[in-house]
């Protein structure tokens with residue numbers, strides 16, 4: 001027999017709010033409707049926000065009795081990324097429950113948490129929970145594009161609706177076994193993104209006489225090669241250090257991962273997914289992803305446009321990225337113009353906060369002997385909009401021990417995304433206990 005959180009997740013998956021980045025995609029209104037119907041009538045104040053037709057976010061509040069007590073906002077997005085069904089063993093939007101697992105796009109990113117946060121909020125309301133602090137549930141649109149029709153819009157234009165002291169959203173919480181007990185990573189920071197468009201120039205000419213021509217496509221190939229091979233400086237930042245020190249591994253494991261001179265070689269020797277993750281955690285990374293150039297088969301091209309997905313570490317912006325690009329390009333730099341760049345800097349919240357302490361207390365009740373470790377995600381989440389306001393924002397959820405950190409990582413935006421029912425129940429229970437702990441009844 002399935003339960004409320006499973007059914008709600010299945011409904012959210014079947015709504016298929018696929019966000020391809022266009023204004024008319026997503027249509028999160030379907031999931032806002034579903035959640036509103038689910039939450040209404042139980043003492044939760046519900047409000048909808050719709051900056052563009054169909055791009056609906058839903059806010060539910062259980063108002064606290066003491067305005068000086070903290071406000072906790074639980075934020076789950078309702079949109080998902082597109083799928084290629086060819087790679088899936090089941091219908092990506094079927095929401096099937098098979099052998100204790102719910103299948104479908106969004107099962108771990110992050111409709112699982114969006115559903116469990118809603119169920120916990122409803123349970124609290126139904127139980128007559130009268131907290132001192134305010135609990136806000138936010139089902140937000142447009143996380144998978146830039147958040148401009150979701151979290152960014154709300155923070156900029158509906159600040160009263162989403163103002164909070166503490167925010168929790170994806171991801172984190174996957175239990176990692178270690179010699180000193182289970183470790184639960186809490187995402188306290190995320191890398192920045194710096195999306196750069198580069199233009200490589202050359203001189204046009206006739207394709208029938210290529211000898212000694214200044215071909216922008218040939219130069220662009222070298223530029224791409226240099227960017228791909230560029231070795232940015234290794235940065236042992238505080239969150240990385242605290243993560244490794246918190247994991248309880250032996251000195252022989254930790255020391256090379258804290259040594260800038262040995263870290264890259266150490267990543268080389270790790271299983272590839274882990275090496276890739278650890279490398280990205282400790283470096284600003286450069287991934288050339290798009291190239292457009294040439295006009296006709298018999299014309300030597302004089303222009304190629306490249307796009308490079310650059311992900312920055314804390315403290316790095318425009319100036320640092322430019323220096324690194326110049327280093328990468330070397331003598332080709334004069335041939336390359338930085339046409340435009342969208343800089344969205346890295347954000348971080350402090351680790352030593354009342355929210356951290358509450359999460360530690362609450363989770364040790366679910367996993368005895370477990371402890372929290374801070375982690376920086378290499379991707380981007382809606383937490384960044386709240387961190388920029390100075391709100392302590394973490395990525396967290398609670399999961400069973402069925403799923404490994406690597407499986408979990410591979411399912412994000414990947415094929416055969418699914419989550420076990422036990423994880424859904426754990427998260428639901430955890431949100432409820434956390435709200436009671438942090439917001440205090442009375």
Ligand SMILES: [Zn+2]
Pocket residue numbers: 077109110143170
């Ligand atoms: Zn997500």
